[in-house]
Amino acid sequence: MPMHMQLVAITLDCPDPLVLAAFYEQATGLELHPKSDADFAGLKGEHGLSIGFQRVDDYRAPSWPDQEVPQQLHICFKIEGDLEEAEARLLKLGAGKPNHQPHGDKARVLTEPVGHPFCIIRR
Structure with a gap:
């Protein structure tokens, strides 16, 4: 029997998580997660799906x-x-x-x- 898996987050690599989160926040209206910082930022999504942004050196x-x-x-x-x-x-x-x-x-x-x-x- 297949395991049921629910997608809860999508995370994008980027050079500056807060800048990219701000773009998607304005584009989608989703709220910035209060624990977002310079290394990882997240937006609280609808129906439990969140969008994350993680810092990657040499992106x-x-x-x-x-x-x-x-x-x-x-x-x-x-x-x-x-x-x-x-x-x-x-x-x-x-x-x-x-x-x-x-x-x-x-x-x-x-x-x-x-x-x-x-x-x-x-x-």
Whole structure:
């Protein structure tokens, strides 16, 4: 019989956990965990799922879409409302927008401030 496992956290490597946590805090509205510090920061997620950010010395950003430095992780977020408005808000917060957009009008691939790609998808 398979063991039941519940996903409770996703942790991203980064050069500055508090800076990256602040980006995701503003982007998602999730709250910063009170024990966050310069080596590890976390956001308290919905339904028990948290996002963590851990300091890595000599961090190398993913080079998506090429794989010279693999993407390592890809997160997708469903959004309410207009995709273009959500994209503009995230770009203003510090996200980047790669030229390669494989999903047409259904979704956007963006990169957060340290280079991890993520998608926003209309709900």
